[in-house]
Amino acid sequence: MSPRFEYLLRLGDDALILGQQLGFWTGHGPVLEEDIALTNIGLDQIGQSRAWLSMAGKEEGQGRDEDRLAFHRDQHEFRNALLTERPNGHFGDTIARQFLFDAYAVPLHDALSRSRDPEIAAIAKKCAKESAYHLKHSRGWMVRLGDGTEESHGKIQQSLNGLLPYVGDLFVSDASSQTAQEEGWGVDLATLRPQWESNLESALTESGLERPKATPEQLGGRLGRHTEQLSFLLAEMQVLPRTHPEAKW
Amino acid sequence: MEKKQWPLWEIFIRSRQGLSHRHVGSLHAADAEMALENARDVYTRRQEGASIWVIPADRITASSPDEKDLLFDPADDKVYRHPTFYDLPDEVKHM
Amino acid sequence: MEMDLLQRFEAYVASEKKIEPKDWMPDAYRKTLVRQISQHAHSEIVGMLPEGNWISRAPSLKRKAILMAKVQDEAGHGLYLYSACETLGVERDDLFRDLHIGKAKYSSIFNYPTLNWADIGAVGWLVDGAAIMNQVPLCKCSYGPYARAMVRVCKEESFHQRQGFQIMMTLAQGTEAQKAMAQDALNRWWWPSIMMFGPPDDNSPNSAQSMAWNIKRFSNDELRQKFIDLTVPQAELIGLTIPDADLQWNEDTGHYEHGPIDWEEFNNVIAGHGPCNKERLAARNKAWDDGAWVREAAAAHAEKRAQRKASEESAAA
Ligand SMILES: [Fe+2]
Ligand SMILES: [Fe+2]
Numbered sequence: 001m002s003p004r005f006e007y008l009l010r011l012g013d014d015a016l017i018l019g020q021q022l023g024f025w026t027g028h029g030p031v032l033e034e035d036i037a038l039t040n041i042g043l044d045q046i047g048q049s050r051a052w053l054s055m056a057g058k059e060e061g062q063g064r065d066e067d068r069l070a071f072h073r074d075q076h077e078f079r080n081a082l083l084t085e086r087p088n089g090h091f092g093d094t095i096a097r098q099f100l101f102d103a104y105a106v107p108l109h110d111a112l113s114r115s116r117d118p119e120i121a122a123i124a125k126k127c128a129k130e131s132a133y134h135l136k137h138s139r140g141w142m143v144r145l146g147d148g149t150e151e152s153h154g155k156i157q158q159s160l161n162g163l164l165p166y167v168g169d170l171f172v173s174d175a176s177s178q179t180a181q182e183e184g185w186g187v188d189l190a191t192l193r194p195q196w197e198s199n200l201e202s203a204l205t206e207s208g209l210e211r212p213k214a215t216p217e218q219l220g221g222r223l224g225r226h227t228e229q230l231s232f233l234l235a236e237m238q239v240l241p242r243t244h245p246e247a248k249w
Numbered sequence: 250m251e252k253k254q255w256p257l258w259e260i261f262i263r264s265r266q267g268l269s270h271r272h273v274g275s276l277h278a279a280d281a282e283m284a285l286e287n288a289r290d291v292y293t294r295r296q297e298g299a300s301i302w303v304i305p306a307d308r309i310t311a312s313s314p315d316e317k318d319l320l321f322d323p324a325d326d327k328v329y330r331h332p333t334f335y336d337l338p339d340e341v342k343h344m
Numbered sequence: 345m346e347m348d349l350l351q352r353f354e355a356y357v358a359s360e361k362k363i364e365p366k367d368w369m370p371d372a373y374r375k376t377l378v379r380q381i382s383q384h385a386h387s388e389i390v391g392m393l394p395e396g397n398w399i400s401r402a403p404s405l406k407r408k409a410i411l412m413a414k415v416q417d418e419a420g421h422g423l424y425l426y427s428a429c430e431t432l433g434v435e436r437d438d439l440f441r442d443l444h445i446g447k448a449k450y451s452s453i454f455n456y457p458t459l460n461w462a463d464i465g466a467v468g469w470l471v472d473g474a475a476i477m478n479q480v481p482l483c484k485c486s487y488g489p490y491a492r493a494m495v496r497v498c499k500e501e502s503f504h505q506r507q508g509f510q511i512m513m514t515l516a517q518g519t520e521a522q523k524a525m526a527q528d529a530l531n532r533w534w535w536p537s538i539m540m541f542g543p544p545d546d547n548s549p550n551s552a553q554s555m556a557w558n559i560k561r562f563s564n565d566e567l568r569q570k571f572i573d574l575t576v577p578q579a580e581l582i583g584l585t586i587p588d589a590d591l592q593w594n595e596d597t598g599h600y601e602h603g604p605i606d607w608e609e610f611n612n613v614i615a616g617h618g619p620c621n622k623e624r625l626a627a628r629n630k631a632w633d634d635g636a637w638v639r640e641a642a643a644a645h646a647e648k649r650a651q652r653k654a655s656e657e658s659a660a661a
Binding site for chain 2: 036
């Protein structure tokens with residue numbers, strides 16, 4: 001796998017898995033307006049995954065398009081961060097997962113929009129606008145739930161505690177990430193951590209939430225070592241193209 | 250038992266520079282920021298450059314329609330003029 | 345006096361003028377509108393469930409995105425319609441409550457299951473198609489807020505039917521398994537779709553009054569006939585068979601004649617005995633109940649913030 005193919009898969013898979021998960025909220029949100037908002041974010045994520053995966057397929061040069069990559073890879077071939085595959089849980093769990101991701105996606109897309117590769121820069125510019133909305137939305141809810149009622153405060157604090165150990169994958173610096181930086185078409189993902197930290201800290205302050213004691217990080221998504229949840233998620237997502245491999249839809 | 254529902258906001262959008270804001274509908278939101286965000290999602294589909302006003306519906310004072318040709322009794326003490334007067338009965342509903 | 349008002353109201357409406365929220369209106373007009381608009385709104389949001397069911401399994405990323413956008417549109421339609429209904433002096437949460445306890449009705453069509461991917465095609469093509477036929481005339485209905493909401497709804501509906509038909513067309517031209525899926529979906533959705541136009545005209549209790557008030561503009565049978573005339577050739581075009589052995593073209597009338605409709609089934613589903621009535625209501629209730637703490641939290645936060653702001657201002661003053 002070329003460092004660039006690897007890098008693009010990571011971008012595409014993060015967006016795909018989040019989009020797939022957000023799709024479960026459509027029709028089941030806590031209030032009609034929020035149903036629409038979550039679906040919008042899910043739609044953006046699917047759109048982003050299509051752009052990155054198409055590009056990844058071209059980069060690989062084996063004739064795999066976005067759908068081939070999305071529906072015909074097994075779980076160990078997925079490169080999404082473990083954070084993105086954590087279960088939807090309750091609304092607070094979904095919001096916290098999205099917030100932790102958005103706080104990373106905003107500096108990521110910002111950096112990528114200055115890529116030396118015009119195609120990456122163009123996709124990233126579009127993503128950057130969307131991520132800014134996403135962060136506004138998820139951060140707004142972190143604050144509302146953190147500051148809201150005793151019940152909501154307890155719930156969102158717990159969501160946060162449960163998810164923080166899974167963020168490490170977002171900032172893994174390996175050959176792919178470093179090559180991106182060196183060659184100037186991408187950014188070393190490890191360098192995004194300080195901006196993520198400051199996004200997190202400011203939201204914690206405003207929402208009255210606490211940062212739990214650091215626990216060992218759960219890593220592996222970028223290498224294809226996932227949690228149990230991913231295989232279930234993929235089984236459902238991939239069922240039709242796998243059952244009818246010769247069909248067009 | 251749950252508290253009262255989120256307040257209703259009236260949404261006004263200026264879709265292009267040079268036009269005035271136009272009423273497009275309403276929605277429910279707990280606060281103004283949420284109302285703005287939701288209005289953007291619901292009524293503009295995040296169309297760029299759109300300017301949005303959100304106004305709590307209960308802060309709007311409306312005139313009574315006594316200048317139109319459907320002019321009945323201009324007196325404002327008629328309770329039926331006020332929509333909230335109507336407590337709707339639990340009648341059987343047909344499709 | 346009251347009679348005079350009523351006559352003037354009816355003359356006003358008959359001259360194609362719009363009634364606005366603060367205008368005088370007969371009590372029965374208001375009640376009819378609240379019933380119709382809220383049922384319509386409920387139908388939009390319950391209608392999200394059978395289709396939303398397939399978002400996770402859409403067979404391509406493009407189809408997934410289209411389906412999400414489509415189902416999201418229906419949420420928007422629900423929202424516009426609840427807003428229109430609220431102008432009549434009812435609260436949205438009360439309308440939800442009536443839905444949740446099973447007191448309010450919604451379109452029966454959504455009590456049928458979506459069993460294979462072709463159902464998503466059939467729903468878009470037939471169910472949205474029938475809905476459009478019912479809804480376009482409502483853009484001109486006499487109640488301003490409802491008419492304006494319907495203009496927005498109808499603008500967004502056009503893509504719904506097209507994406508559904510396109511799914512069916514792709515399947516009908518696909519593998520044997522895909523063709524079978526498409527035909528199976530058409531077999532199951534055809535009759536419920538043509539029942540969407542409501543009972544036959546000789547048995548439609550509210551129709552006459554609604555037509556006089558310009559809330560309804562065409563009869564159930566007129567719209568049903570129009571839908572059948574348009575849809576049958578579309579099915580033929582893509583090589584699918586309408587599941588009605590009695591269906592035939594009448595050269596003299598220029599219309600298709602259809603076989604007998606099973607109104608007993610229709611009434612059973614309305615009475616709550618359709619295949620998915622319980623699941624649909626349970627899903628709506630679960631979403632609402634699970635969301636209670638979220639809605640409360642947002643309200644509490646808004647209140648706290650308002651208080652903080654007020655105390656800051658009084659400290660500054
Ligand atoms: Fe709709
Ligand atoms: Fe629709």
